[in-house]
Amino acid sequence: MKKLIKLKLKILSGLILKKYQPKVIAVTGSVGKTGSREAVYTVLSGKYTVRRSCKDKSSDLEVFLTIIGFAGGDRGLTSLTQAVFKAVSILIFKDNDYPQILILEINADKQGTINKILKNIRPYIGIITFAGRIYSDYFKNIEEATKEKSMLFSALNKNDWAVFNADDKNILKFKKNIKAQTLSYGFNKSCDITANNIRFTYVEDDDDIENLRGLSLKINYQGATVPIFLPNSLSIGQVYAALSAIAVGIIYGLNLVEIAERLRVFETPKGRSxxxxxxxxxxxxxxxxxxxxxxxxxxxxxxxxxxxxxxxxxxxxxxxxxxxxxxxxxxxxxxxxxxxxxxxxxxxxxxxxxxxxxxxxxxxxxxxxxxxxxxxxxxxxxxxxxxxxxxxxxxxxxxxxxxxxxxxxxxxxxxxxxx
CATH class of the missing domain: 3.90.190.20 (Mur ligase, C-terminal domain)
Known part of the structure; x- marks a missing residue:
């Protein structure tokens, strides 16, 4: 019964996308998906109406429910049936508040997952955060895992955008096969968007541990340099998340100063440094x-x-x-x-x-x-x-x-x- 309802949700979510035609930003990777998703949401939500995947589990079911706009429930039969009714409702009646942009987090933990999810979804921007690690027994090696994630970029056409962490050599292996426009980020100077001068930030420069507040860094893009502050953030992973969001902000025409200001309210996902x-x-x-x-x-x-x-x-x-x-x-x-x-x-x-x-x-x-x-x-x-x-x-x-x-x-x- 649950499989049947899931199939209905898949079909209905595809119909919803056709009706409302939001821009879709799809995020995948071995690590850093959720941080990237939240950072992109932080940058774009001040200017656009944006919805992102809300559950920590980035399964195909969560993708369909995000498209429908059903965040509640325990994912049991009753709540999924309610999601079906909501989907039918917004297909019959126009939802004037339907978002302009959807940010969908995709967990590529098995071969064929990406193509299966994207069968009815056309991303405008695809983000791959990191591909160089296996976290699933379904892949024999890193090459298989990387190839699966690269399917996201294969779904893009020349008018779309591929955003990726160019510090990951595994991603660079399939860069030549990308048909879309590209924007890379990382610490390497060859990246389009780079970060440097990373340091811990304290209240009034008092470096007592109790006054620690987050990370400060500088972002460089096409000759421009802008300081960034990431509150309550401590790790390089959060810097990468911010860099991916900066790339998306640039694609949407935001300047670096605007992006930096919006990242000042970025909330690092719970439990991630x-x-x-x-x-x-x-x-x-x-x-x-x-x-x-x-x-x-x-x-x-x-x-x-x-x-x-x-x-x-x-x-x-x-x-x-x-x-x-x-x-x-x-x-x-x-x-x-x-x-x-x-x-x-x-x-x-x-x-x-x-x-x-x-x-x-x-x-x-x-x-x-x-x-x-x-x-x-x-x-x-x-x-x-x-x-x-x-x-x-x-x-x-x-x-x-x-x-x-x-x-x-x-x-x-x-x-x-x-x-």
Missing amino acids: VLLSGIKESVIIDDSYEAFLESVEASLDVLTKIPIKKSHRRIAVIGDMSAPGADIIKNHQIIGKKIAALEVDLLFLVGEKSRDIARAAKKAGMKENSIKHYAFAKMAGEDIKNIIKSGDLILVSGSSKVKMETVVKNIMANPEKAK
Whole structure:
């Protein structure tokens, strides 16, 4: 029954696109899709009526529901039936508030996914954030995963736009096959839009950890340079998200100053290296949404690059990571070895797989009394909040399966604000 309703939603969403003809911006990639989606929405929503995918899961069903404008419900039979009725309603009656632009996040986790979703959808802009990593057992290698993502650009014609992260060599491999107009971004000087001079920003330049507010950087495009501030952002991933949004803003005719002003209110998606205030005047790097080898390595780099006073501590709270089957043990061992080599004072681990992090950290020289393991996130959160001291800088990261957001909520200064 659910499959039948899903088919109806697919057909109806295609009819809605034909009736209202919004410009479609499709975003895909191994990582960074949601950040890019939110940054693009932030840049465009001040000038246009824009709707973007709202659910964290970027499945084909969520794409259809975004087109229809159905955000509520639990995706059960009842709510999906309601979505069908809404779709029929806006086909029969004109919706004067239907958006001018749709931003659709697409998860290319299986071969054929892109073509399947885009069968009834014509993107005006396609964005590929990153293609050089496998997060699905459905792909044999990076080449297969990259080829699937490249199908987004194959759906574009010469009047459309392909926007991509040119720092990713895997994306560059299929650049010559792109028929659309292109706009690249990254740190390499060969990119159309580049970022440099990235630094942590503090209130009134007081570099005490409690005054940390986000990232500042400079953007360069066709000889023009503009400063950008990204509030509560701490990672390179958020810089890439902003760069993709700047590219889209340029395509829509916005100048760099306008774009910079709009990015000042950019909200980094929850759980993706977000800066939060912790209890007892501590500071949290909330990276609890999902974790895989590269993301945890990047988060650890952030943890150790933020300056702190000698009397303060760096604490890593790491849960089980996600990885294709064969890489699970190896990836956890890599993280353990890396932590031991960094200036991390305390290491708290959650989940069975994270025991490999502990073993590797000990083997690499980290003191055993600096490491503690917990079976569940709730236990860790309740214990850690009693250990935290003023000035501590705390990274929380782990796969969604171990629910590391529970730890974050336990140690937030304002847990009532947790989403």
